[in-house]
Amino acid sequence: MMGIDPVTLIVALIGASTPILLAAIGELVVEKSGVLNLGVEGMMIVGAVSGFIIAINTGSPWLGFAAGAVGGAGLSLIFALLTQYLLSNQVATGLALTLFGLGLSSLMGEAYTGINPPLTPDLFPQALRDIPVAGPILFGHDLVIYLSVLLVAGVWYALRHTRMGLILRAVGESHDAAHALGYKVIRIRICAILFGGACAGLGGAYLSLVRVPSWTEGMTAGAGWIALAIVVFASWKPWRALIGAYLFGGIAALQLRLQAAEINIPVMFLDMSPYLVTIIVLVIISSDRGRAALNAPAALGKVFHASG
Amino acid sequence: MTAPLLEIAGLTKAYPGVVANDAVSFAIRPGEVHALLGENGAGKSTLVKMIYGLVRPDAGSMTLEGRAFTPAEPRAARAAGVAMVFQHFSLFEALNVAENVALGMEDPPRPRDLAQQIREVSETYGLPLDPDRLVGDLSAGERQRVEIIRCLLQDPKLLIMDEPTSVLTPQEVEILFHTLRKLSAEGTAILYISHKLEEIRALCDAATILRLGKVVAECTPREVSAAHMAELMVGKSLAAPARAATPPGAVLLKVTGLSLEPATPFGTPLRHIGMELRAGEILGIGGVAGNGQDELLAALSGEARTSPGAIALAGAQIGALGPNERRRLGLLCAPEERLGHAAAPDMSLTENALLTARLRQGLDRHGFLNWNGAQAYAEQVIAKFDVRTPGAHVAARALSGGNLQKFVIGREIMQAPRVLVVNQPTWGVDASAAADIRQALLDLAQNGAAVICISQDLDELLEISDRFCALNEGRLSAPRPARGLSMEEIGLMLGGAHDMHEADGEMPHVPA
Incomplete structure (x- = not known):
């Protein structure tokens, strides 16, 4: 592989993975609470456009990221009300949310195509970033990337070691039992859905403010669906979701460089390779069916109707 | 006679089209094992749900230890000393024993201390249980122990048990009764719901019989026959199934x-099952x-x-x-x-x-x-x-x-x-x-x-x-x-x- 520097590749991989990682960790929490929200793509793109608009108008990327999270959470609130209070079908509602989000975002972003957003600064000073190899990989990123990794660690710790996480898992495992013990199933699920929406929106904003960085219609290009797939194949484990997201980002970054190096493989195959490799690897990790099923929230996608 | 622990007066709850409980009154004394009897739809579950705070009564009052008792939610009932062992629906298969116990407690101690407490209580009451095992891997009898221990850790004054023996072997029932008698001797009152009249005669001090939401009778189970209680429940006498003996065919x-x-991951594999079934016979598989x-x-x-x-x-x-x-x-x-x-x-x-x-x-x-x-x-x-x-x-x-x-x-x-x-x-x-x-x-x-x-x-x-x-x-x-x-x-x-x-x-x- 001539001409491909592993250090810049790793740096690029981390950046490329972050939007998907954020969306996936949010969806993981949603699904652990027993709700299947297929609207990740829609929440991401609404986050992307809201973040972009606010960042352009205020000049602050940080307000932009916050607006992205709020936009994603706002869209997920529609999903929460429809599925938790009006007991609509989660699959259909989630699909509708994606379609709605795609349409809404192109309407909102119409006036914003072709503009460059304000620059998001790197977190650490130049001196740290100049350390060979470790410098760019460990210190060469902006705040959101560190936040995404902290979020994975936080979600892992919360699910595993806190009472809040235990209650969330319990609700996702059997809402009837949780209700019988007096837990507020609907309230807990709505909180989880909002958290998932905020994460997806933040991921979308990262896409439009840092990754691309500009606004184009439909710019998420399936990232939300990949995030959904990563959650399932990661067997609902936060660190595996990180592996899955980085793997996808890594292959995506690698294939771009291979294309640039004019390697003798048709571009179409390179283009599809991140999707293929990610799915194949995750299928292999989760091939122990019994174990994966054990970690799957048993009440996933089931409608909860409190009956006295 | 000691003062009643829980006194229920005129409790009424109506659902659209049906009155589940119609002015139900009875009392339980400390240490008493009180049976609640009735057919399906007689209103037993609605009644215990009201005591446990899952359902709010339309009318009537409850008094616990002389004070008005109106639990708005199970949490309040638990805080007041009412614990309930459910018939089903209250355990999480993918969580381990300690996590399941913690979910049923108001203020669970740290996981390590909780595991220790579970071991202690399970030894005291003769209900061996490993806190680290997944509930999905436990037998029905062991699952019930999880629920009982979850209740016992909170020192309940009143323990409600909803059909606890329907999933147990006869030996397990004996051991459960042993535990319940020990609890009752320590002063815990038990409200016991069951269809099994012989068990009630063996265990309970008093019985309240519900039919169509109303209290139709109260009796002392030891002093009446099971057939008499069945008649009170149903409102008519029941004929035992009859058949003529026929020789089995081919x-x-x-x-x-x-x-x-x-x-499924918690299913049971079948191993080398063999049987022969002849025309005209009924093979019972227990x-x-x-x-x-x-x-x-x-x-x-x-x-x-x-x-x-x-x-x-x-x-x-x-x-x-x-x-x-x-x-x-x-x-x-x-x-x-x-x-x-x-x-x-x-x-x-x-x-x-x-x-x-x-x-x-x-x-x-x-x-x-x-x-x-x-x-x-x-x-x-x-x-x-x-x-x-x-x-x-x-x-x-x-x-x-x-x-x-x-x-x-x-x-x-x-x-x-x-x-x-x-x-x-x-x-x-x-x-x-x-x-x-x-x-x-x-x-x-x-x-x-x-x-x-x-x-x-x-x-x-x-x-x-x-x-x-x-x-x-x-x-x-x-x-x-x-x-x-x-x-x-x-x-x-x-x-x-x-x-x-x-x-x-x-x-x-x-x-x-």
């Missing part, structure tokens, strides 16, 4: 070396839930395929055939789960009748459905089996459990099966409907069909079966004649007490 169903891996009952029914019905030779119906190999082919040959099944397995909840009774009777009753032609025929068939089932419903157009979900069960069983029986397999035919069905269903199974066998009845209700199996086998961890014991079999022998066939030890260190009585 072998209809033969199962040899049937092994099956479970479809066992504690989760020992392979569902898997055995799936293998017999054709939902799970096996090797062709593992199951033979009248000499023909059917192990590889699906449910419809087996139906055509005369092997019909009625699974345990009424809503969602035996019947489609949101479809009408006519549609549900069509779903299983299409082949044998000729309810379709060239792929077109004969709705008139299906409706006539559903109405026949309704009439013959006394299904209480406004008509065949009603959705299955709208029927009460007992009525739907009568419909589901009747639908299969009226197709004149050669072999009928039923799982838990009277689960959650009240006494008079249960007697009707048992009589229908007996009549079917008398007319030359063979019946397999899988059940956890041992009294039921002894009442109707000719031969009895036990299903334990996916293995089927050799059959024994049901007549003259004692409860203790059955308990040992079912796998004994599942390593339970009594509190005082005595082993359950095991004959050499």
